[in-house]
Amino acid sequence: MRRSLSVLALSAALAVLAGCSDDGGQVRSEGGGSGSGSTGSGSGLSASDLGTQSSNQDVTAATNQYRTYVQGEVTALRAAAKKFTDAVRAGNVAEAKKQYAPSRVSWERIEPIAGLVEEIDVAVDARVDDFAGVDDPKWTGWHKLEYLLWKKNTTAGGAALATKLDTDLATLDTRLKTVDITPKAVALGAGALIEEVSEGKITGEEDRYSRTDLWDFAANVEGSKAAYTVFKPILAAKNPTLTTALDSGFTAVEGSLKPYQVAGGGYQSYTALKPADKTRMQAQLAALSEELAKVPAALGVA
């Protein structure tokens, strides 16, 4: 959702002004390894080595660890997207449909951070609602291709869009290397990802043509958990009640998603989502959001 992301971008920018920029030189691009799978358990992060430092240093170190995670996800994102765009360029509708949802997983995991580069967010992930209609030439990115593949059952007209998607993601990669990722942006991002699920994924409006919403749903949750995980040792020391609530909150949401996983990776169609499960997920997500809203204050970065 672009609106909520721009709010986040603003608050992140304010945090930058406040001066949390000493992590710029600590970018590590060798990280990752968690990003290529689509059904992984989540963050792939271990934050156990953070306990001995003072609180501020801990928060900075955790944020750097998260930056590494983002870099890994961006690398995985470009590779997964290329499989999708190659299929589009080759005119292979079936293969393109198969690669569509996996190509989005890493994007959805890091969306609030990727959204800091706002023009890329609009170029790659906007839905038709933001434009005059499906024929608006300004509409580009995944969802335009999704529309062509599922509604028109074609790759015709898709090659240029596919190449633009690759280019935009390359730009994202470059820009993210210099964007300040502040502790506040990470802490807010964990909450923003779950708000994304509550507002756009649970309703089935994100992937309305392909019905692959549950892939994005799961990736948002994984990304939120990754952000939480880097801060968890610090939070556990300061407010164990909060970490207990967050752990059980994530466990509840993951438990509700699990029956919808399919063998070989990925998730069932949104149309398979049972109304009673959807209702329960709504409550679980809302409860998790209430707890995540306390994280910035608990970390002292609000």
Place this chain on the structure above:
Amino acid sequence: MSSSAGRRGSLSRRAFLGTAAVGAVAVGGAAAGGIAVATSGGGGAAPAAPGRGFRGEHQLGVLEQPAPHGLLAAFTCVDPDRETLARTFRELSDELEGLLSGRPAAALDPALPPADNGVLDEVTDPGLMATLSVGASLFDDRYGLAARKPRELVTMPFLANDRLDPRRSHGDLLLVLQGKEPDVCLHALRRVMRRTRANLVLHWLQDAFTRPDAKPRVGQTQSRNLLGFKDGTANPDAGDAELMRRLVWTAGGGEPAWTAGGTYQAVRVVRMLVERWDRAGLTEQEALIGRHKGSGAPLSGTAESEAPRYDDDPDGERTPLDAHIRLANPRDASTRGTELLRRGFSYSRGIDGAGLLDQGLAFISYQSRLAHFLAATDRLRGEPLEEYLLPEGGGFFFVLPGVTRDGDHLGRSLLTGMP
């Protein structure tokens, strides 16, 4: 719509709420509240106990004169078991008690989201009322409560010319909020929802409004529905405690013991085809309703306060046999003692797909037996007025008994002492 006695009761109770919210000197406020509650027959409310605006043998919002604004919120319970459900009722009850008794919200670290949404800051007399009820679905196999179900509580079937939309019908819980302004209801709703995020999911929501009588008198009202007719003229006297015991409050009669002090609640969200109605002749409108539109008098008389007479009009020459009020209450021995206490609101929801106004009546009635409501509906089946009405939502619920003492909470009697 309601008697002077009923008004005195409700006014004193609500006036006290105002006092409490203003934050008058605690001791003085408590004393005044105690007296007010005792006068209103609030039933066992401890004078000096906290939460006086909340407590009483019956919940607030049934007998009282309606507030100008209402909000009907139906919820689905997602708790996995009865123990969690019981905790949800405790939380919900505590939140309502805090809201109704004017308990100040906690002041938190400003880095945290504030405890209260702030919508009513500086409002000293919100006039909030809240009425919590349970639907038949709460007694399904999820919580093992089947044996506790009020005897007559069922999921509302399609009645008359219904076109019930499942997205606007039924629910495990219904919370009817009332207040002096719309934001009073919205403030309370957001507080309640925040407290119960993990447990309750909103199923449907209906805004509502009415124009309550400034000086209520039995047999008369100035409140009109969106058909332009007076609505509530024939309501029984809510200030007559003995009458209310028979007509409204459930006790005995083979009902589960926990239900004592509660009441059956029928909610019908009835769309009115107002454009078409406005094209019907006045004589036709009056014949369909059975009353004069201007005065509210029955067609058999000249004053609103006159009871309709049908015994000398067996062929329906004055009041058609299928006029709404004649079918609803034929005023003969067959229906005596089955009158409903009606507490309806109007609503407006914008326009429909055809460009027609989507407005109507959020009918709410309270009765000691649901059978009384069903019989009235049965008599109305096929009435000519149906041409202008389309029931689209609502449901049957049972209003929980009130809370009278420390350690008690809404739903406690329903959920405790189970095997």
